[in-house]
Amino acid sequence: MLDETKPGMECAEFEALLTDAIDNNNANADAGQLSPARRQSFDAHRRDCAVCGPLFADVQAGQQWLRSLEAVEPPPHLLHNILVATSGVLSTRLPATRRDGRTTPFAERLRERWDSFFTPVAAFVRQPRFAMSFGMIFFSFSLALNVAGVKPKDVAKLDLRPSALRHAYNDAQIKVVQYYDNIRFVYEIESKLRELKRANTPAEPGPAPQKENPKNNTSGQPEQRQDRNYSQEYNQPVLAALRGGVGNASPAVTATTNRRFV
Amino acid sequence: MEEAQVVGLLVRRAVGGDAAAWEEIVQRHHRRIYNVCYRFAGDSDNAQDLTQEVFIKMYRTLSSYDSSKGAFMTWVTTITRNLLVDHFRKSKGDRITDSLDSVPSEHEDAQPLSEQIADRGIAPDAAVQSRETREMVHFALQKLSPELREAVILRDLQDMDYREIATALRVPEGTVKSRINRGRAELARLLQRTYKQVI
Ligand SMILES: [Zn+2]
Numbered sequence: 022m023l024d025e026t027k028p029g030m031e032c033a034e035f036e037a038l039l040t041d042a043i044d045n046n047n048a049n050a051d052a053g054q055l056s057p058a059r060r061q062s063f064d065a066h067r068r069d070c071a072v073c074g075p076l077f078a079d080v081q082a083g084q085q086w087l088r089s090l091e092a093v094e095p096p097p098h099l100l101h102n103i104l105v106a107t108s109g110v111l112s113t114r115l116p117a118t119r120r121d122g123r124t125t126p127f128a129e130r131l132r133e134r135w136d137s138f139f140t141p142v143a144a145f146v147r148q149p150r151f152a153m154s155f156g157m158i159f160f161s162f163s164l165a166l167n168v169a170g171v172k173p174k175d176v177a178k179l180d181l182r183p184s185a186l187r188h189a190y191n192d193a194q195i196k197v198v199q200y201y202d203n204i205r206f207v208y209e210i211e212s213k214l215r216e217l218k219r220a221n222t223p224a225e226p227g228p229a230p231q232k233e234n235p236k237n238n239t240s241g242q243p244e245q246r247q248d249r250n251y252s253q254e255y256n257q258p259v260l261a262a263l264r265g266g267v268g269n270a271s272p273a274v275t276a277t278t279n280r281r282f283v
Numbered sequence: 284m285e286e287a288q289v290v291g292l293l294v295r296r297a298v299g300g301d302a303a304a305w306e307e308i309v310q311r312h313h314r315r316i317y318n319v320c321y322r323f324a325g326d327s328d329n330a331q332d333l334t335q336e337v338f339i340k341m342y343r344t345l346s347s348y349d350s351s352k353g354a355f356m357t358w359v360t361t362i363t364r365n366l367l368v369d370h371f372r373k374s375k376g377d378r379i380t381d382s383l384d385s386v387p388s389e390h391e392d393a394q395p396l397s398e399q400i401a402d403r404g405i406a407p408d409a410a411v412q413s414r415e416t417r418e419m420v421h422f423a424l425q426k427l428s429p430e431l432r433e434a435v436i437l438r439d440l441q442d443m444d445y446r447e448i449a450t451a452l453r454v455p456e457g458t459v460k461s462r463i464n465r466g467r468a469e470l471a472r473l474l475q476r477t478y479k480q481v482i
Binding site: 037040078081095099103106 | 472
């Protein structure tokens with residue numbers, strides 16, 4: 022590109038060496054194919070080229086951002102749920118295999134007691150619970166409009182262009198976020214109930230002796246998916262309603278309730 | 284015994300119906316798969332569902348694993364990746380207005396990241412390691428196209444080598460590298476632009 026007149030390295034070559042050079046910088050285990058001479062002309066190009074210099078800086082910064090993300094710990098019940106959904110065999114050593122010691126025996130007993138208390142009522146609770154989450158979302162949505170100063174009788178006069186609506190909506194968003202922080206526990210209870218539901222779904226029929234497609238083609242037919250219907254019912258109408266209502270504005274509801282960070 | 288031999292033995296035992304061997308396989312891999320799914324899908328509920336689906340798929344196809352064709356981890360990653368593709372297609376259908384293919388920062392309506400940062404009042408000089416910053420990076424990662432996102436997740440979060448990634452994604456190594464470069468650069472630009480807007 023800008024560098025074609027220069028004798029050293031060209032942009033395409035620079036780009037091809039970029040990952041190796043950055044691995045080199047980090048002294049990665051599988052790095053190091055870059056000879057000192059090539060490294061030198063790579064660095065020269067980086068300094069001189071108006072395109073590749075900034076590109077290198079971005080790629081390096083992006084890598085550093087990414088590496089700041091730490092591994093997250095899966096919820097303790099996940100292992101249990103996987104075994105229930107596959108072999109159906111829950112080994113007796115399961116509590117002992119939590120080698121990290123995060124779950125104390127006492128906490129484990131408590132959890133079991135909690136589970137056994139809720140299992141019989143889980144089916145019953147599911148329906149009202151469902152209605153409640155919808156109620157919450159619509160309530161908070163009208164709350165958002167209220168905070169933004171939108172009265173029901175004004176709705177007819179509202180400017181319904183997405184950008185105008187978004188403006189009003191964003192003003193209210195901060196308060197909604199705070200509100201949602203307070204009711205986050207509602208969602209935690211919900212996810213507890215989801216776990217219970219998962220734990221109660223029947224196990225897989227058994228180890229499959231049939232040989233599948235030898236190419237490991239795993240993205241084949243849609244299968245019986247555990248909990249799928251529930252998830253869909255839970256997510257779809259809400260998103261549809263909100264997105265339909267406020268154009269492209271990112272709804273605070275989804276942002277604050279579905280995201281669980283590190 | 285070497286790791287590959289241990290895994291090969293575990294797989295054979297599990298295929299033969301040994302529940303303890305299967306449990307050991309789940310135990311060894313669920314954390315890693317959950318992390319890949321969590322970073323790709325963005326939230327814990329989806330990541331749990333996806334991880335479970337990966338193991339259901341593994342359980343059904345375990346007998347088709349051929350250790351002579353590659354490492355078990357690559358095989359597992361291939362399964363995971365294919366389910367992520369399914370998940371992405373499905374969720375894209377669910378959320379028509381929320382196209383993840385477009386770079387949202389170029390889009391007129393795309394401000395949530397900067398709004399988030401503004402709301403939280405994060406100073407750009409704040410410790411890179413802070414929890415809020417990591418949340419922003421995680422959030423920005425969701426804005427990358429799925430091809431770039433999976434490439435940087437496997438490389439920078441899972442430390443897989445280029446050949447393994449190429450096998451799992453079924454693309455040439457050169458393509459893997461170029462996606463990693465683009466993914467990293469796009470993420471950095473997204474975060475930098477956001478920070479500039481906040482100042
Ligand atoms: Zn250049």
